[in-house]
Amino acid sequence: MNKNLKIGYFLAFVNELYLPVAIWILFFLRYLDFTHVAILGALSTISSNLFEIPTGAISDLIGRKWTLFLSYIISTTGLLVIATGNVFLVFAIGRIINGLGTSLFSGTHESLMYDTLKSEGKETSYDGVAAKVQTLMWVGLFVAAVTGGFIYDVWPAGPYLITAAFYIIAALSCLFIDEPRIDSEKFNFRNYMKQNLRGFSELFQNERTVRISLLLTTVGAGYFFALRLLGPSQAVQYGLTGKGIGLLFGTGYIIAALASHFYPSLRKRFGNSKLLILASAALLTSFIFAPFVGIALGSGLILLRISSSTTFRNAQSVIVNKFIDSKNRATALSTLALLSEIPFTLTFYFVGDYIDKNSPNSFALLLGGILIILIVPQVFFGRKYLFGKNSKQTC
Template sequence: MHKNNIRLVYVLTFLSECYWPSVAALFFYLRYFSFAQIATLWAIQMAASNLLEIPTGAFADIVGRKTSIVLSFMVGAVSLFIFPFTTAFGIFVILEILKGASNALYSGSMEALVYDSLKEQKRENEYPIVSAHLETINWAAWAISAIGGGYLYSLHFRSPWIIQGTMFLLAAILATRLIEPQLDSIMVTIRGALRQNIQGLRELFYSSSTTVMTLRLAVIGAGYFIAANILGASQAREYGMDATGTGWLFGIGCIFSVLASRIYPYLRGKLGERKLVIITATIMVLSFLIARYVGLWIGCGLIVMRIASSSTFRNTRSVIVNKWISSKNRATTLSSLNLLTQMPYIFLAPLFGMMIDKSSPNIFAWWMGIGILSLLGMVWLVQTRKTRKDRMRI
């Protein structure tokens, strides 16, 4: 029965998102590589995931979402079992590409399978509830794996990857019990998907007001994205924390993110989206600018505040963008905005890593804060000039 699909999806989501190597990965890589090399490897994974998103979506539509999900876990398991037993940069490049492929196979397939399973039972109106449950499972899994992964790494540095690989194998076996919905879904071609993504980008930039807002959200989102991928754990390490302490730090941050998500409707009602964007951006920028001047406890507090505020920012960004985009392009427009936030890291990761190697994570964070303030200032100037021109015409 398709009702069992949803229950099984909850289990698979936990097995997927409870990613034990999340915090340990930086500490493992630093055994062999510089920050520039590490940042490059992670950028390769993100580039692979984004480039493969369209063809894997078409693959899932042709062969089935169930097959795509099973294959995702199998590819992920292979990369995880090999990962802790190699030291060669070239092998890690291949493994990061495999991780990107695994992510691409999983992302759209799981969401589509959930929605189609509900739709086949004429219960698609329950999708927001199921989606909220999945979001809660995500945050809980991230908190557990952050804390547990750091501890496992301290016990044996290879153990997080071995345990995660075993969990992915279990997930692949469980995923074979999923039932493929028999709805006549639209078959996606690569050309059609590319056309849809171009249309999604056009929606973000179709007017001067949406262009300004898109640029503002992309700059802030890029700051959060870079912090999550290269800065958070490296800053904790600079403050003197080991993998276990860093795991606890990120776990606490995830817990506060859950609380922030829970009270988001109240915050939005009291403050509104515009103020929430300003507040979250201020928290993020201050966490960058102040980091080099403070000690362990305040520095860790800044990292936790940044993690917690990121969920508020993402919720606010979603509300703002959904107000002006059409329903037929909603998914691709949101995906396009996510891609815009990732592009600075994907293209500039080696430079970011070299800056950390030549200075320190916290000094790089300071420059990040200056850079984000400068870019937001430029966006504000563009908006101000446009407003003045509009008034002169009136």
């Protein structure tokens, strides 16, 4: 196996070995209220999106090897800033630094793997490589969630400091990367904007794509609220410790990985559209019933939402692939993801303030009600594209 691929697999695992993944809200709540925690949750999203353009140029200027090295050094710095902080401003600086590190890694790692294969004329095997990367990422998430939860209960700053140590090891491993001879992607701001506009226009090119894209964006926004703030804060409200939260989310990641693995079989039996609706129903159920259950059923609802998230993402990917030109597919999916993030980035302050004055589960009920009002009409008016004869061309 090519040395670059081995290092790439290692980096995929270590990058998800982010020990604060399940307990980060618990850590910040030691010093802040939910309003400020929500701001921190939004900062990483906003900063990583803003840094996406300049980091593409950096990767082209200094190469994949040094960009990945730099991403881990920067991420390590952000983790150390957070671990040693105790006020909002310091935490905010750390999150912004982490956003920069994340944006440096994301596209660079993927292009390293692809360009390495292309340099050897083996790019047709990329799907298999990508599948292994996804598996390693899920394993990393599981290990991080469980381990981080246990460590947090005895050493609150430990998950951040230990992750920083892991990232330093990852940075050192980047020094052994051989820069691929072929660079399949040269960053250009004009081309970047054209590609994004092209992906956006394909998502909204006619009534069929508009209805499906809006539905996917709406459901995706619900999952993003849960990912960025609601899930961990609900676990805190249920009274779970760091250990309990880690075990809960770790279990959820394993179930999600299994659901993703068996998705092709589920798709053959139910179809993409029905799986999309089932995932949406699971999301809404986890929100609507949250205020009325105890710790056991509440934890079950969080597990339901985590495990259904991969079903939604897989269904989304397949459905979009049916009506988007293959050369614009990745951009279209990125555009959908960005659109799904917008509601949270526009409302994070009000969400945090609402949770402070009420509770996470109270907001879950409110969010679930809003999503029902938005999703049900979209499914009803778009049913001919989801379930009718037109669905064969789309889903």
